[in-house]
Each structure stands twice: as C-alpha cells, then as structure tokens.
Amino acid sequence: MMMDDVEKVLFTKERLDAKVAELGQRISLDYADKEIFAVGILKGAFVFAADLVRNINRPLQMDFMIASSYGNGAKSSGTVKIMKDLDFDIAGKHVLLIEDIIDSGLTMKYLIKNLQTRHPASVKLCALLSKPSRRQADVTIDYCGWEVPDEFLVGYGLDYAEKYRNLPSIGILKREIYS
Numbered sequence: 001m002m003m004d005d006v007e008k009v010l011f012t013k014e015r016l017d018a019k020v021a022e023l024g025q026r027i028s029l030d031y032a033d034k035e036i037f038a039v040g041i042l043k044g045a046f047v048f049a050a051d052l053v054r055n056i057n058r059p060l061q062m063d064f065m066i067a068s069s070y071g072n073g074a075k076s077s078g079t080v081k082i083m084k085d086l087d088f089d090i091a092g093k094h095v096l097l098i099e100d101i102i103d104s105g106l107t108m109k110y111l112i113k114n115l116q117t118r119h120p121a122s123v124k125l126c127a128l129l130s131k132p133s134r135r136q137a138d139v140t141i142d143y144c145g146w147e148v149p150d151e152f153l154v155g156y157g158l159d160y161a162e163k164y165r166n167l168p169s170i171g172i173l174k175r176e177i178y179s
Helices: 013-030 046-054 106-116
Strands: 006-011 036-042 060-068 081-084 094-102 122-130 143-147 170-173
Touching (some): 006 013, 013 046, 013 122, 013 143, 046 060, 046 094, 106 122
Parallel strands (some): 036 060, 036 094, 122 143
Antiparallel strands (some): 006 170, 060 081
C-alpha cells in the first residue's frame, strides 16, 4: 500500500545491506586502534545507525541526538533546533556522526561545530546518502554510501511527514504526495 506512493525504487534492501556492510568494514579498519562514540541523528538515521553499528567490529558507545531544520515540510527551514542532546560527555572521544541524508548540509554543519566545542578527539561523519545538488553549507562526508539526485526520498528511516520510515528500500516519493 505505501509502496504505491513510491514512483521508483533507487536502493533495494539487498543493495542497502551490502553498502552498510561495506561502510562498517571501512570504519572498522579506520578506527582499528580506537574506541568509537557513535551518534545517531534521530529520527531519520535510526534504521541506518542500527544496521551500521552491527557492521562495525570495534568497541563502541552509542548515543542519539535529535536535530531538525525541516519540521513537517519538504524543504529545510534553515533554522536548526536540537530537541535531544547527548547524554554523555564526548571530551577526548572519537565521535562518528551517523546521518541518513545530507541535503542542504546546514543541520550537519551546525551539529559538527556544536560537537567540536565539546573537545572530542575527532569528529567524522558517515551519511548513507548525499544530495550535493542541494548543498548550501560545506560539509565533509568521511563515509558516504551514495550520491543521489534531487528527488524526495523515503524509506529505510527517511520520511515524509513521519510516514514511510518503515519501507525496507529507498525510493522516490511521487510528487503529488508532497506538492
């Protein structure tokens, strides 16, 4: 029923599983002698973050933040709000931010600056998807799954107005749904 609202599937569950495993292996190698402090950005990245950390073969701690510049709209408002902050001190820790998609980059640029004021040993960003055509802020994505076209994507944690997060694949939402 929800799949009827999807114009086209971009990434199947099988492709997602393979890409997440590949990212987990790369991160495990890069952090071979370090403990990771993984920070999932809710709500969108919860599915990706859960799958990713199960593919990282390193000791890690996990926490979550909620930050948004969207509300219920399809476009960023440009104003970032932190609705849930970290529960733990990150001073001296190797922070790995886990995000579903980097669109304008405004939210992530804000979060990275905010976290750097807390004196971590390092901050790196892992994003499943990047939409460079929409970028308004310069953000370095250390681990990126795929670059995607400027389309409204849903599934695998990505939503439109809090719907479609539970789709096992990622697809393009039909324009008439959000226009």
